Amino acid sequence: MPAVEVRDLSIAFGSREVVHLEHLEIGEGEILGLAGESGSGKSMTALAILGLAPTVGATVRGAIRFEGRDLLELSPRELRDVRGRRIAMIFQSPVASFNPVFRVGDLFVRSLLLHGAPNRREARARAEEALRGVLLAPDLLGRYPHQLSGGQAQRVAIALALALRSRVLLADEPTSALDVTVQAEILQLIRALRDERGMSVLFISHDLAVVAELCDRIAVMREGRIVEEGPADDVLRAPRHEYTRALVAAVPKVGRVGGGS
Numbered sequence: 037m038p039a040v041e042v043r044d045l046s047i048a049f050g051s052r053e054v055v056h057l058e059h060l061e062i063g064e065g066e067i068l069g070l071a072g073e074s075g076s077g078k079s080m081t082a083l084a085i086l087g088l089a090p091t092v093g094a095t096v097r098g099a100i101r102f103e104g105r106d107l108l109e110l111s112p113r114e115l116r117d118v119r120g121r122r123i124a125m126i127f128q129s130p131v132a133s134f135n136p137v138f139r140v141g142d143l144f145v146r147s148l149l150l151h152g153a154p155n156r157r158e159a160r161a162r163a164e165e166a167l168r169g170v171l172l173a174p175d176l177l178g179r180y181p182h183q184l185s186g187g188q189a190q191r192v193a194i195a196l197a198l199a200l201r202s203r204v205l206l207a208d209e210p211t212s213a214l215d216v217t218v219q220a221e222i223l224q225l226i227r228a229l230r231d232e233r234g235m236s237v238l239f240i241s242h243d244l245a246v247v248a249e250l251c252d253r254i255a256v257m258r259e260g261r262i263v264e265e266g267p268a269d270d271v272l273r274a275p276r277h278e279y280t281r282a283l284v285a286a287v288p289k290v291g292r293v294g295g296g297s
């Protein structure tokens with residue numbers, strides 16, 4: 037059974053449909069890459085899975101199966117629980133997604149108390165363990181979000197998902213704002229989460245080279261639709277759709293992956 041299965045998903049702003057997906061699934065323990073140019077509907081797809089698309093004014097129809105339920109039919113309360121705990125999302129600018137008035141430690145403690153930690157002490161212990169899991173020192177818990185580097189902030193966001201024991205991670209351009217070295221570290225970390233904890237990941241990027249490096253499978257979106265989907269190696273080596281061919285050709289590094297030439 038896939039971790040998340042999307043069927044006949046339609047996302048619209050007024051009468052303008054911006055996403056139309058017949059089928060998309062994130063396999064259990066899989067890293068699925070969602071690639072495609074800016075404006076193709078990648079972020080809206082992730083927001084819809086998280087139940088947040090209506091908060092930006094979009095209308096969502098279809099079905100999103102997760103743990104035996106349709107996320108589009110949950111009550112606001114049930115949805116909040118799924119969103120806070122079972123499905124986590126990280127963004128391009130992690131610092132901006134943290135509440136600036138709380139120290140990192142308080143962010144963890146508040147989330148963990150809200151989602152099942154019995155007391156502050158236990159929450160604090162889980163926070164420290166999660167930070168170690170992303171190779172950050174526990175003393176970072178004393179800092180404010182603006183005192184973190186971009187790479188540290190992204191690690192903290194990932195650690196929060198770890199602490200909450202999320203099953204699915206939606207990563208929307210998580211490395212696009214980072215320099216190349218830090219970007220590689222974050223990709224490695226996401227891979228480790230999958231390898232060691234079996235987390236299922238939707239990895240969104242406009243950058244096919246990054247997607248190629250990390251993902252098991254790739255879905256390519258264009259104008260709200262998936263134009264091509266398959267194992268990463270196949271898509272890169274023998275893209276079937278003209279649009280994918282253009283994307284692959286635009287990234288010299290990608291042409292080499294598994295191609296032997």
Ligand SMILES: Nc1ncnc2c1ncn2[C@@H]1O[C@H](COP(=O)(O)OP(=O)(O)O)[C@@H](O)[C@H]1O
Nearest residue numbers: 049054073074075076077078079080081092093
């Ligand atoms: N709040 C909004 N109001 C109206 N249209 C929006 C809004 N947010 C996104 N869109 C439109 O939805 C489409 C898909 O956007 P998005 O999912 O952000 O693309 P991507 O993440 O692939 O760059 C785009 O055409 C964008 O203009």
Ligand SMILES: [Mg+2]
Nearest residue numbers: 078079080208
């Ligand atoms: Mg986007």
